[in-house]
Amino acid sequence: MQAYNELYLALCGQLLRFSAAIVSSFHLAEEVISDVFITVWQKRHQLKHVENPVVYLYVTAKNLSLNYLQQSRRHLHESLELLDTSAFQIAPDAEAGMISAEVSQKIESAIRNLPPRCQLIFRLIKHDRLSYREVADLLDISTKTVDAQLSVAIKKITAAVRLDLSGELVASYLHLDS
Template structure:
């Protein structure tokens, strides 16, 4: 199965960070380490095969639901033993983590700021960054596609990262919000004799 680069980036950002929670949930249902690992891997396959992955409001909750359904299906097929269907997902700290409206707005603002910073890069730097960071191409593949040397690709990437870091650095607070903390004055201590 070939995974498109955009899906790979999304998966590593949205799904993989919660792997410990998935393993805990799978183990709490199956009570078997090997089966729980299989459940998590099978759930990953289902997520990657899902054409609607871009539209998942809470990828973590989706993976947990897939794990639970896979465990139930496995129990039906193998009749190895009961599956604990009463597992309270909230106790496992796996409740639906859909972002609040404020968090969504904040994320949209950050995304707009990143897009603006990308758009402000010189055209060739912008192309190289998009090919490397968004499409996931290697420097060699970028060099071939743009008909430039690998060294030039690396220089464009370096320049772009420096510019993006500068442009995306947090803005300092206005001077009116800054508080000056005085340096402590030395105490008059008695001299040693």
């Protein structure tokens, strides 16, 4: 029970933002993520073979979110292309506290201007700290596609904020050293 609670506390917020981007509603995403954790609890004895629990939870959240969309008679093929990217706003953390609010807003604006899929990949890797392989598995794409999309995102973000910021500050904020 303690491990389940720790898992919930560690990933609930990330999964909620991810699901909200798919279903376009935080209220509905709360229901989806609640179902995700109920499913995990009910299947906890069957999940011992799961190699990467984080990816398993993201895939479960994606599938349940897409199931909701299907039940709502929305088109599945459009769901990941029509993400509500405002759900992925970067929450301030210790590093972000070192950057002025104005700089942070400029960077966030550049991120929001990325194409939806590119933005999703960027946020899953840089904000949620998933690996390239985990993102590729989650979105059913190759790791080369993930790498290409992340490169595009970083180039566009850097170009968008380069006029106002030093490259070192941008690199620090985007965690380019990781």
